[in-house]
Amino acid sequence: MLERIRIVLIGTSHPGNIGGVARAMHNMGLADLALVAPRCEVITQDSISRASGADHLLHRSLSHPTLEAAVNDCTLVVGASARSRTLPWPMISPRELGQRLPEECRDPQARIALVFGREDSGLTNAELQRCHAHVHIPTNADFSSLNLAAAVQVLAYECRMTWLEQLENAPQPQKADDPVAQALATHAELEHFFAHLERTLIAIEFHDPAQPRQLMARLRRLYLRARPERMELNILRGILSATEKTAKSAEMPPSEHP
Amino acid sequence: MLERIRIVLIGTSHPGNIGGVARAMHNMGLADLALVAPRCEVITQDSISRASGADHLLHRSLSHPTLEAAVNDCTLVVGASARSRTLPWPMISPRELGQRLPEECRDPQARIALVFGREDSGLTNAELQRCHAHVHIPTNADFSSLNLAAAVQVLAYECRMTWLEQLENAPQPQKADDPVAQALATHAELEHFFAHLERTLIAIEFHDPAQPRQLMARLRRLYLRARPERMELNILRGILSATEKTAKSAEMPPSEHP
Structure with missing residues (x-):
C-alpha cells in the first residue's frame, strides 16, 4: 500500500x-x-x-x-x-x-x-x-x-x-461486485474527458470561455466526486462525440445537408 | 486541554x-x-x-x-x-x-x-x-x-x-461551506434529469431504447454516486437543453435553415 x-x-x-x-x-x-x-x-x-x-x-x-x-x-x-x-x-x-x-x-x-x-x-x-x-x-x-x-x-x-x-x-478477499473495485479512470483520462467536455460545450454554445463563470470548475467538482471508472468515462466520451457530430451537422451549409 | x-x-x-x-x-x-x-x-x-x-x-x-x-x-x-x-x-x-x-x-x-x-x-x-x-x-x-x-x-x-x-x-451548527451540506437534489429532480438525459441521448442518436444495453443504468449509477446538488443538476440540465437545441437545428429541412 x-x-x-x-x-x-x-x-x-x-x-x-x-x-x-x-x-x-x-x-x-x-x-x-x-x-x-x-x-x-x-x-x-x-x-x-x-x-x-x-x-x-x-x-x-x-x-x-x-x-x-x-x-x-x-x-x-x-x-x-x-x-x-x-x-x-x-x-x-x-x-x-x-x-x-x-x-x-x-x-x-x-x-x-x-x-x-x-x-x-x-x-x-x-x-x-x-x-x-x-x-x-x-x-x-x-x-x-x-x-x-x-x-x-x-x-x-x-x-x-x-x-x-x-x-x-487478516487479509481481505476482494469484493467482485464493488463498483470501486472496478478500474478507476486515471488523472490523464479524466483530463482528456474534461478537455473534450469543454470543447463540446463550446460547440453547442453552452459555454463561453470568455465568460467561464466557474462552469468547468463546477463540472470538475461533480465528476471528480463521482470517481468515474474507465468504462463510465468511455460512455461519457461517447456521448460527447455524438453531441459534437450533431453540432457539426447543424453547422453545415444547406447545400451539404443530407 | x-x-x-x-x-x-x-x-x-x-x-x-x-x-x-x-x-x-x-x-x-x-x-x-x-x-x-x-x-x-x-x-x-x-x-x-x-x-x-x-x-x-x-x-x-x-x-x-x-x-x-x-x-x-x-x-x-x-x-x-x-x-x-x-x-x-x-x-x-x-x-x-x-x-x-x-x-x-x-x-x-x-x-x-x-x-x-x-x-x-x-x-x-x-x-x-x-x-x-x-x-x-x-x-x-x-x-x-x-x-x-x-x-x-x-x-x-x-x-x-x-x-x-x-x-x-458539543452540538454544532451545520457548516455552511460543507459541500455535502448544500441543497442536494431530490429524488424527483434526479428522475426529471434522467428522463431529460435519455431524451437527449436519443435525439443525438447515441441511445436506442430498443437496444438499451444498460446504458441508462450505468449513467444512473455514476450520477447517483456523485450525490448531485440542485445547482449542479441545473447545470447538467442546461447542457442537455443546449444539446437538444443543437440537435433540432441539425434536423431542420434546408429551406428552414437560418
Whole structure:
C-alpha cells in the first residue's frame, strides 16, 4: 500500500524542505517523491543534510514540468489545502485520508498522489481543481502555515498507521461486485474527458470561455466526486462525440445537408 | 486541554530543531516549551528562522538544569522512545496518548509533559524511568530516527485531534461551506434529469431504447454516486437543453435553415 503513494511537491523554493520531506517519507515507509517545477536545486548540501540518510529518495525523485505530468497515472489525487476556497471541494481530514487507503488500493493498478504546494502560496485554484479531494491538517487558526516537511510528516504518519492496522488484520478477499473495485479512470483520462467536455460545450454554445463563470470548475467538482471508472468515462466520451457530430451537422451549409 | 501540555526537550544540540519544534507546537495550538540543559543557544538566527513566526515560544521557554525541575508540577510524564529498552515500560502509541488526554485532564490541576531526548542518543535509561509511560512513533524499521520537530509534530497533532473531537462533541451548527451540506437534489429532480438525459441521448442518436444495453443504468449509477446538488443538476440540465437545441437545428429541412 505505502509503495503506491506518491508525494508531489509543487514549486518548492528551499532545498532543505525537500530534504526534510524525504526524511519524513522514509521514516514512514514512503519512497515515491515527485517534484513539479521546483524553484531550487534538489540535490544540495542543505537538502542532503536535512534528509539525514534518506537522500536516496532525492536522487531517485523525478522532476516534472506540470502537475498533470506528475500525476497522470494516479487514480486518486489529493491536494493539501490550508483553507476552504470560494468553490467548496470535498474536504477530508488526514485521518479520513488514511482510512480511505485500503479501499482505494484494492485495484492493483491504483496509484495515489498527495500534492503539496509552494511554501509561500500553497496550491493554485487550478491545481486544487485537478484534485479529487482536499485534505486539511487541522491547525491553530492564528498560525496555520505548516512547514512543508511537517505537513508531509502528518499525512505520511496517518498512511502508515492505516498500513500497520491492516498488517494486524487478516487479509481481505476482494469484493467482485464493488463498483470501486472496478478500474478507476486515471488523472490523464479524466483530463482528456474534461478537455473534450469543454470543447463540446463550446460547440453547442453552452459555454463561453470568455465568460467561464466557474462552469468547468463546477463540472470538475461533480465528476471528480463521482470517481468515474474507465468504462463510465468511455460512455461519457461517447456521448460527447455524438453531441459534437450533431453540432457539426447543424453547422453545415444547406447545400451539404443530407 | 492543549494549554496544559508541555513539550520538554532534553540536551538539544541544534537551534534549528528548537525553532522547528516551536513552529510545530504553535501550529497545533501548544504553547508551553521547556528546555533541559540545552547543548546550544536557544535564540539564534537559525532557531528564529525555523520557528517561522512562532519565536515567541522560544522567548517564553524556560531552561532547566534537570528533567526533574522541568516536570515537577506534571501529573503525567510521557517520554518519546525510539526503541524498547531492557526494562519494559508501559508503552503507548501516539494515538493512545491523544485518547488518554481527556481523562488525564479531568483534574484542573493536571499538567502533562511530553519529553523528547537528544538528537543523537535520545533519552537515557534514567530519564526514561522517570516517565509514567513511553510513547513510540511507529517508524520504518530500517530508518527509525525521526527529526525532533517531526516527532513533536506527530504527538502534538494527536493531542490536537483529540481536542478537536472534544469540541465537536458539543452540538454544532451545520457548516455552511460543507459541500455535502448544500441543497442536494431530490429524488424527483434526479428522475426529471434522467428522463431529460435519455431524451437527449436519443435525439443525438447515441441511445436506442430498443437496444438499451444498460446504458441508462450505468449513467444512473455514476450520477447517483456523485450525490448531485440542485445547482449542479441545473447545470447538467442546461447542457442537455443546449444539446437538444443543437440537435433540432441539425434536423431542420434546408429551406428552414437560418
